[in-house]
Amino acid sequence: MQKQLAVRIGQCTDSGQKSMNQDFHGAGLPENYLLQQKGVVCAIADGISSSNVSHIASETAVSSFINDYFSTPESWSVKTSAERVITATNSWLFAQTQQSQGRFDKDRGYVCTLSTLVLKHDQAHLFHIGDARIYRIQGQQIEQLTTDHRISLSSQESYLSRALGVGQKVEVDYLKLQLYPEDIFLLMTDGVYEYLNQGEILAALSADQDLNQVAKCLLQKALANGSTDNLTLQILQVDALPSQAGEYFDPQYKDLPMAPALQSGDLFEDYVVKKVLHQNHRSCLYLAQDAHSQQPLVIKVPATDLQQQPNAMEQFYLEEWVAKRIQNDYVMRAYPQRSAKHYLYQTFEYIEGQSLKAWLKQQNQTVEVAKIIDIVEQVAKALNAFHRLEMLHQDIRPENIMINAASQIKLIDFGSTSVKGIAEFQPEHADLALGTLAYMAPEYFLAKPAGSCSDQYSLAVLTYYLLTQQLPYGTEVAKCTTKKQLKKLHYYPMSQYRADIPAWFEAAVQKALHSEAAQRYSALSEFIYDLKHPNPRFLKQQKIALIEKNPVLFWRNLSLVLILLIIGHLLLRYF
Template sequence: MTAQPAASTAAHLEQRLLFEVGQHSCAGVKSVNEDAIGIRIPVDSLLTTKGAAAVIADGVSAAEAGQEASQSSVTSFLSDYFSTPEAWSVRHSVQQVLTALNRWLYRNGQHLPDSGKGFLTTFSAVVFKSQHAHLFHVGDSRIYRFREGQLEQLTQDHAVPVGNGQTYLSRALGLDVRLDVDYQRLPLEQGDLFLLTTDGVHDPLTHQELVQWAKREDLTLEARCEQLNAAALAAGSQDNLSSQMLRIVSLPRPEMDEVVEKLTELRFPPFLNEGDVLDGLRIERELHASNRSQVYLVRDVDSSQQYCMKTPSVNFEDDPAYIERFVMESWIGSRIHSPYVVRVLEPPRPRSCLYYLTEYVAGMSLAQWMREHPRPAVEEVVYLADQVAKGLRAMHRRETLHQDLKPDNILIDRQGQVKLIDFGSCRVAGIDEIATPLQRDHVLGTATYAAPEYHVGAGIDARADLFSLAVICFEMLTGTLPFQGRLEHCRNAREFLSTTYTPSYQINPLVPQWIDGALRKAMRFHPERRHGDVAEFVHELHKPNPGYLAFHQRPLLERDPVRTWKLIAIGLGLLELLTLVLLLD
């Protein structure tokens, strides 16, 4: 299949992953070939962000639509996988595609006269991205790897023997509305040879015979696949025959000098003052400055359109990791499409130096709004939190974590519309899979709002952004930070767990107890005890959770046993002291 054009990624990530490939499929002794095979190696930036893929499927002969199932699975996968967002990880992308594909096959199978024999097929795929192979498998087609003279079967057959040499598939695409797919992620080495076969090939041949065909160097991979199928047919195969071979010719191993050269193709912009013109953009005023970047309001001299221009700080002119992160900011922002996230825009003219443009949002930051509204109505806080959550959900759907959610990074325009800004700390699953010689600069967000897992080394997921949102909501409702503002001073699990949560309704009596219950849950130390996502959290801000109301009606000993025993200890101590005083008198 031919590669489709795609938006280019940052030039420094584009690395060479080269293959030698071959494949062959035939009906064998059968009149119809129900196998399907396909390989897609993009020729553009998709090879970097999505990788290359090889797929093999064997339509179940006993099913009524096995041929259609296998062909649709291969064709749809090679199209749909490369259409998923570039920010998604390989595993998430494939899971989404296969889930939809399986439901389509299952639903169509239910419309056939015999719903037990419908659109069924085995499915095995390898996605090669950067320096790893990602394997996905269901059924009894197989994936092998030949390395240093050894042939290793990487997949396990989902076939159950029923006697007389017969088996039935315990797992297949289209068999059940629920899909269980085996997944592996393996490091690649130059020279690795991957062999994919259907059971018509590997069943009649011994393992050693497969090894001999993997070793053959006198034939092209295409010819080798064709003759391997012929050997299986000669060995008595009674099924369709399909095989694929892919050899890793070279892996993307960029040298540091090459990466730095690409990153520094654009120079840092000069120091900019009001009235200066850069690439046809006039500087109107500085909006923000820090030790890491500057943000200016600029106007196009021809169209008069206003933009925000973000420029890197000269403090990091010789720091490749910082430059990579700055370059990636515009790439990340351009792939998030939501009215609640600021838009990254293409410059009207070619850039002469390093910067990027976003839409200009006339309004104020949430930090300024909080100063002007020290005790806002609860409804206003929920309204703003709802919009922030929608922006976060748009990012999370792209497997992108904001990681620096704070009032200064939330803008409110003059119509009350919220916009999330600043992609400088974002983590993108799809980009993290791409190898680089740089020690990536994972910038930690502001400690005041950061989730504990950033400090204790736990896994980071979308619930970290949820934690930050809950801290911001607490601050809006009470004018103070949760845990008496001690979060920014905690550096390990013990320090976090020693903090004391003061309910928001004790500080602001207008806060309903059920809203505080949602806040408390979203700020749990352990991520698994928080809400599943920001949507669930916001739902509880809108709709009272009876569990939180019942919680406050329970005895103090059940709600807070530690506090209860502290109070009992204090009481006993005071009683003992009073007794002692009376005895002395």
């Protein structure tokens, strides 16, 4: 039976000798699907004593982090989700500070520390601002994992060098650690850790009792040792780590039987089957009609043989998972279902038109550059929708782009998509290269991390192909497994196939096709802009040497010159 992450949490807070408790703490311990997707969260905050509103800041920081973190897109990584939430919380607290007496004295504003711990799959993620602390205990060893953001002026005077609500931006310390069974994490404010020693902590934890009671006992010990501040302590113990992630990352698919073979006129679930649209060894697509709304849709059913291929089935599940989460005019959407499924299938919107590959074959003449730019720009907008959700499409090619009579496109086929949030609990699939070799960026073949610039490379290959129906490096990229081999790649200029390709346009495409990811555009919008507007930097570049622009013509001309020189030499010698 597949195990899930199992933890126990104990926590306690006390105002101590002060009349007001400016600390705040909280924890989120979801179950099942959300536990796998987002993990377990603990957060602790400490207000500053000079402010009479910092308790509001502490409560806001912790509550916002826990609530908003679980509301972030499932496709986001822990790091992205947490940092976005912390940034938003800091902005709100700073705005409140600017509208209060803290505008002129930040020590009286909506200011607090924040330290959070997120456990997901077999990793611990720490986010830290201020001087609360996070410790880890392994065996009988206590390790401090965070660094205090506090500057001491003297033995009696110090101040926070970093806190929420002080400025428009805040720097967050981030640390990721491997989790192990029986790991214990402690989150403490300074009113606790300054008045406890390691022996007292280990002794309390060795007692066989509820963790809430352990936290309470430790707070009482800190008070007895002379603590004069607010006291807050959280204890989180890892009892079990999840087994290897199963093939099902979405529970709705588990145990569903395969859909039967369908024929025109069949009533399947809530849909009337019209005809088969496409069929191959992996799946069958049916055109259908919603029996209630009469709207057309596509039903996708996996091939029976796919059941014996876990990775292929995960690609199948992933497609609808992605389609449900991306709402963009240039991306195929999942068709909403009225009731629970009884079979294994997917439903998508029906897209009028044909694939870009079929469209290209139907063109009776060379397609204008402006027309290709329009298509590529639409694909870029679709890719931006993926990248905003920390997804990479990874299979950009003419077959995966639909185009209608109005030249509007839709990006389809999400089975190769990489999703950061899923990769964190399915790490064995994080680096799988599932796209089409001819369009894949070189980093895939060098086993280097892929990023949005990898989709950019594929988009540039698509641009090149739509204009020339050739590939920029031939088929050599897929053969490169070292940087040395990459440097020997030969780029074939588009101008040798088409005379109407401007040099600045060629330079923009070549930049997006650079073998090194760092040398490509930092954003897709920059690439599209340079396709539409001559970049002055490219205009100033020296003209491409003939041997680079057209090597065949170069050697032909050189041979002709050599022949003429030989003939001339012979004539002079004999006459």
